[in-house]
Amino acid sequence: VDLYNAVIKAHIHNSQPSQAFAVFLQMQYCGVLPDNLTYPYLLKACSDESRLNYLRMIHTHIEKNGFNSDIIVCNSLIDAYSKCGNIGICSAKQLFWVMGQRDVVSWNSMISGLLKAGDSVEARKLFDKMPERDRVSWNTILDGYVKAREMNVAFELFEKMPSRDVVSWSTMISGYCKAGDMEMARMLFDKMPSKNVVSWTIIITGYAEKGLVKEAIGLYTQLEEANLSLDAGTFVSVLAACAESGMLGLGKRVHRTIKRSTFSRNTLVCNALIDMYAKCGSLTKAFIVFKKTRKKDLVSWNSMIHGFAVHGHGRRALDLFSKMKCQGFVPDKVTILGILSACSHAGFIDEGISIFNALQRDYGVSPEVQHYGCLIDLLGRGGRLKEAFALALSMPVEPN
């Protein structure tokens, strides 16, 4: 069972949940009984509405094998359910109130789940009601206010909470960045007693999103000198901000850092690079990174297709579209948007229409307002104004 657990854990760690489930099935097939460590690992992979059925299956297993009295297994269940949308949150509540004993993690998980579901009133009630609070409890409720854009309430809480750790400070800084108050964010950043890679990422991303080049580059330089070990999140986050504000200079610097590290093989990081170069108008570089990305995922293809599309390279976008299908990737609604946009910008009117007409049949994608908008744009650009207008009036979705 230890070996199976180790393999399951490794798959989860490498974001390969399907393989983790496969191992789980295999261990049952071989007659090895899961233990109290197996379930929390698996449940980590179910924290997504699309896996609600897996979650229910594992839950049933847990009940059947009598692990529902294990408080850690139970807490894992609450956490997983509470991240599965509005249906999940009901099951989480039920479990929470039914379980024999609750520890501080149970309360924290439930509160965090409620906040994620947007029920801050209920979350606050639980926070006030819980018998004891630890740092996670305070940080969770603090983040709730920050995410709700209630920075004044958050600040009051921040000042009166019993102790502040690097997570509390980072939460506040992130909130001020999102609110556009970079002065306050910077003041807290300078003042915080110890910084880690996340705090640096938040503040640099904040500056970069706003196009404040000097500050962003200055702090990035300091970060590199600080000798912290950077993670993929830092690169992805800063690159996304560069893409948004067109900061090619900083983007290139980050790329240089990545080249010197092992992150050049990280798909998430490569995707962020592709998008950054494409958004900054450097399609050639974007394509070079794309080709060098060894384990491409759907996002890699989507980013590159979209890059070609918005720069008017309709043919290249469509070529890439065929290629991805040949390699067994299933296009999703984002891919389709890129493709429709490519057809629109390159004047491939009929091609665009026929792709649109077969969306459901060929790709299982049901057209949303963005797709209709794109098609109307396509017709309009193609000079077929009457059809464009007729479509806008007759489409089965609410116009925006």
Added chain:
RNA sequence: ACCAAAUUUUUAGAUUUA
């Protein structure tokens, strides 16, 4: 010094969207 071992659940940053 080398080697080895080491994180079961909850909180902060996170790629593609007309």
